[in-house]
Amino acid sequence: MFFDMQENSKKEKIKCYGCGALVDNIAGQPHKYLGATQGCWNLYGQILAKEFGEYNYPELTHRLTVDTYAIQHPGQPCRQSIQSVNVHLISLYFIFIENLSGKEATKKMAEILAKEPKFKWLEPPIPNGQKNIIDVLAATNQEEHEKLVKEWAENVWDCWYSKHRLAIESIKDLFL
C-alpha cells in the first residue's frame, strides 16, 4: 500500500501488482486470470475505449496494446494465464521480429491455439517493463497514442525476449 501525500490526491494510490503503475486503490477483482488491480484495469478500459472509438480501431496498435497489457499482467500460474502469456508473446514475436501486421499476428495466434499446444509457465522478467499504461494515457492525439503504445510494447517485449528468447523461439518453431 502506498499513500501519495504529496500529490494531495483524494484517492489512495496503490502500485499495480502487474505493471507497477501507481493507480487508484479501488476494490474489485477485474479479471479471472490477468493479474491487474482494478484501478489499472479501469485505465486499460480507457485506452481500449479510445482505440475502438475516436481512433477508429488502429489494428496494429490495438494488437500491441492487448498483447502488452496481457504479458505485463501475467497473474498466477494456471492453465489460462500460461496460455495467455505464451500466445501474446508469440504475437509480439511475429510483430517485432518477423514484421508481420496486426492482422497476420492475430491469425498466427489462432493457428497456434488451434493446435492446443502444451505451454509452460514463463517466469515474468523483473522489472516487467519500465513503462506502463499511464505512459500511454498521456497521449493527446492518435499519432501520439500509436507512438506511445509502440514504445511501451517494445519496452515490455524486450524484457521478456531477453529473458525467454529460447523458449519463445521454440514455441514459434513448433507451429510454423
Ligand SMILES: [Zn+2]
Ligand atoms: Zn497494471
